[in-house]
Amino acid sequence: MEKKMKRKFTRILYGGDYNPNQWPREIWDEDMRIFKKARINSASINIFSWAKIQPSEETYYFDELDEIVEMLSKEKYDIVMATSTAALPAWMVKRYPEVTRTDYYGRKHKFGKRHNACPNSLVYQKHAKALAEELAKRYGGNKYITCWHINNEYGGECYCENCEKAFRVWLRKKYKTLEALNKAWNLEFWGHTVYDWDEIVLPNALGEGMGENNTAFAGISIDYRRFNSDSMLENFKMERDAVRKYDPDTLITNNLMGTYKGLDYFKWAKEMDIVSWDNYPYYNTPWSMTAMCNDLMRGLKGQPFMLMEQTPSQQNWQPYNSLKRPGQMRAQSYQTIAHGSDTIQFFQLRRTVGACEKFHGAVIAHVGHENTRVFREVAQLGKELEQLDRILGSNNPSKVGIIFDWDNYWALEYTSGPHKDLTYVEQIHNCYRYFYHKNIPVDMIPTDGDFGKYDLVMAPVLYMVKEGVAEALEDYVKNGGTLVTSFMSGIVDESDNVHLGGYPGPLRSMAGVWVEEIDALAPEQHNTVVFDDGSEYTCHMLCDLMHLEGAESLAEYSSDFYAGMPAITRNQYGRGRVFYIGTNLEEKALDKVLDQVTAEANVSPVIDESTKLEITYRESDTEKMYFIINFVEDEQPLPKFFVGRKDLLSGKELDDSMTLKQYDVVMISIPKQEN
Ligand SMILES: [Zn+2]
Structure with missing residues (x-):
C-alpha cells in the first residue's frame, strides 16, 4: 500500500500545553490576546480531558472541545491534538476495576493519579481506541491540526494478573519451548526450572525481584522490561492506527522523556512519525547532559524532533525547583534547537489554579496578566523564532x-x-x-x-x-x-x-x-x-x-x-x-x-579555536547555522571564526571585541559554498 506523504511543519511551532477546559470562557479570550503578544502560534490541547469528553461509557461530549478547536483554528494556530488517554476517568475504574495497575509490590491500585491504566487490559484498550477514533473522525479533517499527540509520557509498569498472562504469551512467542526459556534464564540455578508456562510469574517484589533495581534472575527481569515496553508500544500503535484511519497525513507522536529507563525508545521511534520529548533538567544538571538527551532524541530517528514540553520558569516536582535565571530559558531553548528541535513548547501556557502542578511555571502566571519577567522572556523568544523558519528540517552532521x-x-x-x-x-x-x-x-x-x-x-x-x-x-x-x-x-x-x-x-x-x-x-x-x-x-x-x-x-x-x-x-x-x-x-x-x-x-571540533562556549551547527542544503551559547558563569570572548558575521538574533555585526555573558546566544549563518 502506498503511504501518503506526511505533512511537514511550515513554521517553528511555539506554544505548549493549553488547558482552557480548566477555565471559564471569558479567560479564553484573554489567553488569545496575551499569547498573540508572545507570537505563540501553537497549542497542545485535550491532554487530560477524558472525563470531560466522555463523561460516561455511553456518552461523548465534544461541545467544549469543538469550541476550543474553533477558536484556535480561527487564530490559525498549529494545533497539537492529544488523545486524552493518559489518565483514566473515574467511571471506568468504578465499572471495570481491572483497568487499573498493580504495582511492583503487588498492590492493586484504585482510581487516582495518572499512569494508572494496565496496558494489557482489554477494557482500557477498547475505550482508548474508541476515543482516539472518535477524535480523529471529528477533527482529522481540520487543517490546523498539524500533529497528533497520542496519550502522554507513557511510562511505569503493571504487574497485574492480566499482564502476567500476556507476559506468558509474549514469552511463548519469543522462546517457543520451555527448554529454551529455562536455558535463557539459567533457571537451573536455585532449581527454578519451570515445567509449565503457567508457572511463570511476573518478577516483582513477590517473585524474583529484590528491590526495584535488583533481581535474582536478570533474564526474566530484562524480558519483563522488554515486554512492558512492548505492551505500551502496542497501546501507542493501536491509537495511532485508529487516528490514521481518519487522518492519513498528519504527523503522529507521543512525548518521550530523554533517558527514561522504562521504554526502549529506539524501538518506539520506529513506530512514530516524529519524536517529541519533555526536557526538564534539574537546577544542577550539567548542560552536557541536556545536550546529550537532545542528541539522543534526535538519534532515535536520525531526524529533527519536537520539544513538546519545557518549563518557562520552574518545575514543581523536583526536590528544589529553582527559577530559570534571566536568559536561561532562552539559552536552553536555543540549545534544544541547535541539537535538532523544530519546535519550542512549554508546559504550561496558563498556570493551573490547583492540584499538584499549581507551582509549575507557565507563560501566564497566577497574577493573570502579561507584565511579568517570565512573560517578557517568552515574548522575546517568540519574536526571534518567528524569523527562523530556515532551520526547519535541517540536519546535525556528526562523525x-x-x-x-x-x-x-x-x-x-x-x-x-x-x-x-x-x-x-x-x-x-x-x-x-x-x-x-x-x-x-x-x-x-x-x-x-x-x-x-x-x-x-x-x-x-x-x-x-x-x-x-x-x-x-x-x-x-x-x-x-x-x-x-x-x-x-x-x-x-x-x-x-x-x-x-x-x-x-x-x-x-x-x-x-x-x-x-x-x-x-x-x-x-x-x-x-x-x-x-x-x-x-x-x-x-x-x-x-x-x-x-x-x-x-x-x-x-x-x-x-x-x-x-x-x-x-x-x-x-x-x-x-x-x-x-x-x-x-x-x-x-x-x-x-x-x-x-x-x-x-581524525575527528575535529566545529571550529579550531578552543572555547568554553557551546557551539553547534545545523546544516541545510544551502547554509550552516551556528548556535553559540554561553552556559558558563564567566563572560566569554566570541571566537575569531565568527568575527565579521551578523548575529541573526540581534541583527548586529559581530566585531572582535564581542563577548557573551552567561546565557547569551548568538546565531550565525554561513553559506555552504564558503565552507
Ligand atoms: Zn496489568
Whole structure:
C-alpha cells in the first residue's frame, strides 16, 4: 500500500500545553490576546480531558472541545491534538476495576493519579481506541491540526494478573519451548526450572525481584522490561492506527522523556512519525547532559524532533525547583534547537489554579496578566523564532557515534556485583561530556546503527553484546573505523548469560586483550594509572586486570598487587583500531585518552579555536547555522571564526571585541559554498 506523504511543519511551532477546559470562557479570550503578544502560534490541547469528553461509557461530549478547536483554528494556530488517554476517568475504574495497575509490590491500585491504566487490559484498550477514533473522525479533517499527540509520557509498569498472562504469551512467542526459556534464564540455578508456562510469574517484589533495581534472575527481569515496553508500544500503535484511519497525513507522536529507563525508545521511534520529548533538567544538571538527551532524541530517528514540553520558569516536582535565571530559558531553548528541535513548547501556557502542578511555571502566571519577567522572556523568544523558519528540517552532521542501548541500560543496572554504584547513563555521559566540551558533534546511535557513517564509534560499558553486534563492530573496525570500548563490556549475551571463554567475550579478539579479573573499589579507595609519558591519574570503582593479546598498553596501574598490568590499551585491527579503557578514569585522564582517540580517528571540533562556549551547527542544503551559547558563569570572548558575521538574533555585526555573558546566544549563518 502506498503511504501518503506526511505533512511537514511550515513554521517553528511555539506554544505548549493549553488547558482552557480548566477555565471559564471569558479567560479564553484573554489567553488569545496575551499569547498573540508572545507570537505563540501553537497549542497542545485535550491532554487530560477524558472525563470531560466522555463523561460516561455511553456518552461523548465534544461541545467544549469543538469550541476550543474553533477558536484556535480561527487564530490559525498549529494545533497539537492529544488523545486524552493518559489518565483514566473515574467511571471506568468504578465499572471495570481491572483497568487499573498493580504495582511492583503487588498492590492493586484504585482510581487516582495518572499512569494508572494496565496496558494489557482489554477494557482500557477498547475505550482508548474508541476515543482516539472518535477524535480523529471529528477533527482529522481540520487543517490546523498539524500533529497528533497520542496519550502522554507513557511510562511505569503493571504487574497485574492480566499482564502476567500476556507476559506468558509474549514469552511463548519469543522462546517457543520451555527448554529454551529455562536455558535463557539459567533457571537451573536455585532449581527454578519451570515445567509449565503457567508457572511463570511476573518478577516483582513477590517473585524474583529484590528491590526495584535488583533481581535474582536478570533474564526474566530484562524480558519483563522488554515486554512492558512492548505492551505500551502496542497501546501507542493501536491509537495511532485508529487516528490514521481518519487522518492519513498528519504527523503522529507521543512525548518521550530523554533517558527514561522504562521504554526502549529506539524501538518506539520506529513506530512514530516524529519524536517529541519533555526536557526538564534539574537546577544542577550539567548542560552536557541536556545536550546529550537532545542528541539522543534526535538519534532515535536520525531526524529533527519536537520539544513538546519545557518549563518557562520552574518545575514543581523536583526536590528544589529553582527559577530559570534571566536568559536561561532562552539559552536552553536555543540549545534544544541547535541539537535538532523544530519546535519550542512549554508546559504550561496558563498556570493551573490547583492540584499538584499549581507551582509549575507557565507563560501566564497566577497574577493573570502579561507584565511579568517570565512573560517578557517568552515574548522575546517568540519574536526571534518567528524569523527562523530556515532551520526547519535541517540536519546535525556528526562523525562520532555513541551507542546508547536500553537492553544494556537494564542489564547493566540489574547485575548483582561487581559494584553497586555503576550506572548506565552516567557512564555514557562521562564519554559524551568530552565531545560536548570540545564542540565535537555527536550522534547517539543504537546497537544496530549504521556504524560505517562514523569515523569514531564509542561503546562504553557495552555489557550486553547481542547477536550480530560484535560482527558489525568488527566489520566497522576492519574497514578503518575507530572503536572505543571499556570495562564491563562484552560480558553477557542478550539473556544475561556470560559469553564464556574470557572477558570481553566477543570483543576480545578485536580489542586484543583478555580481562582475567575485575576489581571493585569502594568509594574511599582508588588506584593510579601511569601513561607512557609518565603522567599519573587516579581511577575509581572498577579495575580490569588484563593481559595483552596483541594490543599495546597506553597506561598501567601503579599500585596494589596488579601494579604494572595494563589499564588502557590500543589494538590495531584490520585497517582500524580498538581502544579499551579498563577502568573508570578521572576526567582529565579520560580526556587524555580521548585526545589521542580523536586525533587518530581524525575527528575535529566545529571550529579550531578552543572555547568554553557551546557551539553547534545545523546544516541545510544551502547554509550552516551556528548556535553559540554561553552556559558558563564567566563572560566569554566570541571566537575569531565568527568575527565579521551578523548575529541573526540581534541583527548586529559581530566585531572582535564581542563577548557573551552567561546565557547569551548568538546565531550565525554561513553559506555552504564558503565552507
Ligand atoms: Zn496489568
